[in-house]
Amino acid sequence: MSTLLPNVFIVEDEQQIREHMLLYFEDFDEFRVDAAESGELALEMLAGEPAEVCIVDIRLPGMDGESFIRAAAAAGNCRRFIVHTGSVDLPVSEHLRSVGISERDVFFKPCGMDLILARVRELLTELAADDQSV
Numbered sequence: 001m002s003t004l005l006p007n008v009f010i011v012e013d014e015q016q017i018r019e020h021m022l023l024y025f026e027d028f029d030e031f032r033v034d035a036a037e038s039g040e041l042a043l044e045m046l047a048g049e050p051a052e053v054c055i056v057d058i059r060l061p062g063m064d065g066e067s068f069i070r071a072a073a074a075a076g077n078c079r080r081f082i083v084h085t086g087s088v089d090l091p092v093s094e095h096l097r098s099v100g101i102s103e104r105d106v107f108f109k110p111c112g113m114d115l116i117l118a119r120v121r122e123l124l125t126e127l128a129a130d131d132q133s134v
Contacts, residue, residue: 006053007052007053013059018035022034031120052124056084
């Protein structure tokens with residue numbers, strides 16, 4: 001069993017939002033946090049160090065967020081996903097549902113970081129319980 005803290009990874013192309021999220025999450029000693037500005041870069045980074053939870057913007061340049069989520073899930077690079085999007089309405093597609101995303105995992109910008117943090121904590125608790133039962 002690893003003694004490292006769980007890894008939370010942010011995929012966000014807007015620099016100001018990405019930096020704000022990083023600074024916010026770095027204040028907590030419950031997990032490690034890293035980020036990338038594109039799905040392609042995130043996949044490269046996660047290949048070396050997978051994440052327990054990825055917070056993903058849907059509208060990304062190049063590979064969109066849904067494509068990133070499908071690729072990261074298929075590669076085993078992230079166990080759970082949270083969507084953080086500026087889209088006015090985002091229906092949870094069958095592809096997103098197939099990797100465990102529900103309406104509870106979708107947050108619309110602007111959104112209080114405390115709400116996303118609460119969901120990250122819930123997901124990490126669920127993952128820890130799953131790991132204990134194995």
